[in-house]
Structures are given as C-alpha cells and as structure tokens.
Amino acid sequence: MNTPATHTATMQVRAxxxxxxxxRAFVEQNAVDAGFPEATVFQISLAVDEACSNVxxxxxxxxPGMKFSLLISRSANDFTISILDDAESFDxxxxxxxDMNKYFAEFRHGGLGVHIIKKVMDFVTYIPADEKHPHNExxxxxxxxxxx
Numbered sequence: 001m002n003t004p005a006t007h008t009a010t011m012q013v014r015a016x017x018x019x020x021x022x023x024r025a026f027v028e029q030n031a032v033d034a035g036f037p038e039a040t041v042f043q044i045s046l047a048v049d050e051a052c053s054n055v056x057x058x059x060x061x062x063x064p065g066m067k068f069s070l071l072i073s074r075s076a077n078d079f080t081i082s083i084l085d086d087a088e089s090f091d092x093x094x095x096x097x098x099d100m101n102k103y104f105a106e107f108r109h110g111g112l113g114v115h116i117i118k119k120v121m122d123f124v125t126y127i128p129a130d131e132k133h134p135h136n137e138x139x140x141x142x143x144x145x146x147x148x
Contacts, residue, residue, distance in 0.1 A: 006074055007034075009071075009072045012069055013068050013069065017057075020052060026070065027049075028041050036142070040142070044081070047121050048083070048140065051083050052083060059088065060085070068083065068085040068086070069083075070082070075144075077145055082137050083138045086136070087136065089128035089129060089136050093124055093126045121142055124138070124139070125141075
C-alpha cells in the first residue's frame with residue numbers, strides 16, 4: 001500500500017440518499033477501468049454504497065446541504081476509495097461482528113453495512129479528523145494484484 005497513486009478521481013456528494021446511484025456509477029466505472037471483474041466491481045460498489053449511506057443517514061442526518069467527498073486512487077497494487085466527511089468522528093472499524101444467529105432469530109433487517117464493508121474489502125481503516133487530517137477518512141482498499 002506504499003506505492004504512489006497513479007490515478008485519482010474525486011466526487012463531491014450531497015448528503016441525500018438520491019445521490020447513491022451517482023456514487024455507485026462513479027465507483028463502478030473506476031473499478032472497471034482498474035480491471036476488476038464484474039463480481040468484484042459489484043462488491044466494491046456495494047461496500048462504498050453502504051459506507052456513503054451511513055454518512056448520509058447517521059453522520060449528516062440526510063441534510064442535502066451537507067457534503068462529503070469520495071477520492072479514488074490507484075497504485076500498482078491497490079485500488080483505494082477514501083470517504084472524507086466533516087461530521088462527528090465515528091470509527092466503524094471498531095464495531096464487533098454481528099451475531100448472525102441473533103440477527104436472524106429477531107427477524108432484523110438493516111444494520112449489516114459495516115459487516116459487509118469489512119467482508120468485501122481487503123483493508124478498511126478509519127482516520128479521525130485532527131490537526132494533521134482536516135476530515136474524517138474511511139479508507140477502503142481492494143488489492144489489484146489478483147485482478148485477472
């Protein structure tokens with residue numbers, strides 16, 4: 001993950017669920033351009049959709065006046081999506097895995113987004129905003145070395 005980025009794409013996103021289709025299209029096109037097979041493109045898109053949905057719903061309370069950014073970078077080894085927001089810090093990587101038996105026994109729905117993100121991406125890191133980082137950053141990485 002230390003090789004320099006060779007490609008970068010950015011997108012500003014309003015905190016509205018109606019923006020998610022544009023987010024998916026943006027991510028899918030960049031993943032296709034990176035050479036991922038269709039199934040992996042879908043997985044990456046799903047993970048980013050879940051992460052952005054959480055920012056929109058929970059961090060920004062669906063206030064379309066608020067915005068956050070997506071930054072996609074590619075190196076020789078990695079395809080990285082960074083989601084940058086200015087909301088209160090929340091580290092989803094600290095969430096424990098769900099008890100799926102309890103989840104299904106209670107007929108629950110929703111609430112599996114972080115679990116999905118962790119399962120489909122190779123690395124998930126969170127960097128809270130501080131004096132070195134002006135925004136919270138959720139970094140989702142998919143390895144390019146195994147793309148065929």
